[in-house]
Amino acid sequence: MQFGIFTVSDVTTDPTNDTTPTEHERITALVTIAKKAEEVGLDVFALGEHHNEPFVSSSPTTTLGYIAGQTDKLLLSTATTLITTNDPVKIAEDFAMLQHLSDGRVDVMMGRGNTGPVYPWFGKDIRDGIPLAIENYALLHKLWREHTVDWAGKFRTPLQGFTSTPRPLDDVPPFVWHGSIRSPEIAEQAAYYGDGFFANNIFWPKEHYMKLIGYYRQRFEHYGHGSADQAIVGLGGQAFMRAKSQDAVNEFRPYFDNAPVYGHGPTLEEFTEQTPLTVGSPQQVIDRYASMREYFGDYQRQLFLMDHAGLPLKTVLEQLDILGEEVVPVLRKEFAKDRPAHVPDGPTHASLVAARDASAASPVERVETDNAEVLS
Amino acid sequence: MTPRKLAVVSAGLGQPSSSRLLADRLTEATVERLTEQGTATDVTVIELRDLAHDITNNLLTGFPSPKIEEAIAAVTGADGLVAVTPIFTTSYSGLFKSFIDVIDTQALADLPVLIGATGGTERHSLALDYAIRPLFTYLHAIVVPTSVYAASADWGSAEDESSLPDRIGRAAGELAALVRASDRSGRVRDPFELPAGFSPVGGFGSQ
Numbered sequence: 001m002q003f004g005i006f007t008v009s010d011v012t013t014d015p016t017n018d019t020t021p022t023e024h025e026r027i028t029a030l031v032t033i034a035k036k037a038e039e040v041g042l043d044v045f046a047l048g049e050h051h052n053e054p055f056v057s058s059s060p061t062t063t064l065g066y067i068a069g070q071t072d073k074l075l076l077s078t079a080t081t082l083i084t085t086n087d088p089v090k091i092a093e094d095f096a097m098l099q100h101l102s103d104g105r106v107d108v109m110m111g112r113g114n115t116g117p118v119y120p121w122f123g124k125d126i127r128d129g130i131p132l133a134i135e136n137y138a139l140l141h142k143l144w145r146e147h148t149v150d151w152a153g154k155f156r157t158p159l160q161g162f163t164s165t166p167r168p169l170d171d172v173p174p175f176v177w178h179g180s181i182r183s184p185e186i187a188e189q190a191a192y193y194g195d196g197f198f199a200n201n202i203f204w205p206k207e208h209y210m211k212l213i214g215y216y217r218q219r220f221e222h223y224g225h226g227s228a229d230q231a232i233v234g235l236g237g238q239a240f241m242r243a244k245s246q247d248a249v250n251e252f253r254p255y256f257d258n259a260p261v262y263g264h265g266p267t268l269e270e271f272t273e274q275t276p277l278t279v280g281s282p283q284q285v286i287d288r289y290a291s292m293r294e295y296f297g298d299y300q301r302q303l304f305l306m307d308h309a310g311l312p313l314k315t316v317l318e319q320l321d322i323l324g325e326e327v328v329p330v331l332r333k334e335f336a337k338d339r340p341a342h343v344p345d346g347p348t349h350a351s352l353v354a355a356r357d358a359s360a361a362s363p364v365e366r367v368e369t370d371n372a373e374v375l376s
Numbered sequence: 377m378t379p380r381k382l383a384v385v386s387a388g389l390g391q392p393s394s395s396r397l398l399a400d401r402l403t404e405a406t407v408e409r410l411t412e413q414g415t416a417t418d419v420t421v422i423e424l425r426d427l428a429h430d431i432t433n434n435l436l437t438g439f440p441s442p443k444i445e446e447a448i449a450a451v452t453g454a455d456g457l458v459a460v461t462p463i464f465t466t467s468y469s470g471l472f473k474s475f476i477d478v479i480d481t482q483a484l485a486d487l488p489v490l491i492g493a494t495g496g497t498e499r500h501s502l503a504l505d506y507a508i509r510p511l512f513t514y515l516h517a518i519v520v521p522t523s524v525y526a527a528s529a530d531w532g533s534a535e536d537e538s539s540l541p542d543r544i545g546r547a548a549g550e551l552a553a554l555v556r557a558s559d560r561s562g563r564v565r566d567p568f569e570l571p572a573g574f575s576p577v578g579g580f581g582s583q
Contacts, residue, residue: 135578142583153580184568185576192576204439215568265436274441 001335002346003328004044006079006303009057012310015258029313034067038074040324046077051118061094068102080111080179084132085122092143092164099169104349107175144173175347191219196232234301238277241322245280252279259309282326290334300346379416381561383454387424387461387472394494398526399460405548420450434478452483456555460492463500467507485516488554492524501525520550
């Protein structure tokens with residue numbers, strides 16, 4: 001089980017003192033936050049991609065490459081990489097490069113992006129969101145697995161004899177998660193490829209995601225990648241903690257009330273009841289998140305959103321201390337309890353290399369691979 | 377025959393409101409017609425006033441609270457809908473439109489709808505036909521030909537050929553016939569139904 005944090009990289013005014021960080025301050029804070037995540041024993045740091053204010057992360061592999069150079073163990077990911085408006089060729093190149101520079105400490109989460117104008121700014125049409133996500137990923141998947149690629153599709157220039165460089169580290173592509181809030185097409189896509197499925201889970205009630213994840217698990221099994229409980233599931237989460245529960249509520253309330261997305265809408269009490277946002281003592285967060293597997297099954301990755309809505313860097317770092325030192329160690333034990341041996345751990349480069357080598361050594365698998373090549 | 381499900385939405389803000397009064401009259405008349413034809417009816421009444429905060433929250437957060445999810449399910453899974461709004465500044469009320477806005481745009485297709493509206497004077501009665509009817513037509517709902525507008529004065533006028541009770545009776549008859557024939561409430565909806573022809577590798581395949 002992997003634990004980590006994800007950030008949307010918003011530059012938001014702190015409602016308690018009306019100060020706004022500069023872009024430079026926010027960007028350096030992101031690096032500080034990532035390094036802190038490693039220091040407190042978290043496994044994953046995932047960075048969003050946006051092409052509009054008030055967000056600063058337009059080019060995640062640049063930032064992640066810098067973070068890779070300053071960390072040793074942290075797994076670097078995205079939340080999300082826009083598979084719709086980015087050229088899949090550039091995604092293949094950028095993430096393979098990051099994979100080499102980080103010694104395999106990278107995976108990637110595909111998302112469509114829901115900011116309407118970004119599509120036309122990149123020459124695309126939001127109404128093609130799903131077809132873009134499907135076709136672009138089909139090409140990306142191929143570029144990482146075949147040396148020389150011929151390709152023709154609807155959305156980009158055809159390719160003849162193209163090789164994406166550098167080739168993936170050890171010829172094993174980065175693991176891919178597909179993030180979706182409501183589209184069964186994306187769950188179907190993740191299941192088809194045997195990729196991971198990430199449910200953001202922070203803005204919607206869990207019942208919604210239970211259905212979507214259940215569907216993905218069922219289709220994962222249908223496509224022959226393993227049993228439904230072996231599908232690779234990641235969840236988002238959100239917490240704010242202080243030793244005394246009421247202190248956490250009092251301190252977080254102004255940030256909640258003015259937050260982008262849900263601010264000026266439901267009350268903190270309504271939102272914590274209806275979504276996984278937990279504001280209170282570390283024990284309350286442990287209890288809430290330890291129960292997630294009861295709803296979603298044993299899963300592989302839990303990411304928390306900890307640094308948004310104008311929370312000052314100092315507060316975010318305190319939160320990461322609590323998360324890494326008091327919450328996650330207990331959650332690791334809780335999640336390990338009664339976890340069936342056949343449920344896989346969160347994927348890493350080492351585990352993917354091992355799986356590839358194991359399948360190459362198995363003659364049965366080998367025959368299937370050969371047949372597949374003949375048939376295609 | 378299994379009971380038909382009738383949803384009733386009233387956007388009146390007063391308590392009691394004349395919109396609710398009209399909605400109740402339309403509902404009673406519709407249920408009466410269905411009963412005459414031997415069809416039982418389950419009625420669910422939704423007062424949007426009680427959901428006003430939840431509707432706003434849904435607009436802001438993008439997801440329904442359990443309370444409004446229940447109301448939306450009652451409307452989208454019904455065999456017929458009685459929808460009544462006060463006319464504010466030449467059109468449906470903002471609350472009424474906001475409720476419609478949090479419903480999936482495909483979810484009201486084929487739904488028989490009887491539209492009603494209330495207002496201070498009869499001068500605004502055409503709002504039913506230039507604002508409310510096109511709204512439901514856009515959503516592919518089936519709006520019955522007779523819509524019912526009740527001005528304040530209608531509640532005190534004598535019964536004649538074009539009186540309020542007469543219009544209610546005519547509209548209810550039209551709605552009852554469609555509700556009786558509807559199989560909407562019995563349909564199984566697959567929330568994960570993929571679009572026809574969908575392929576996880578796209579139109580050009582994995583090549």
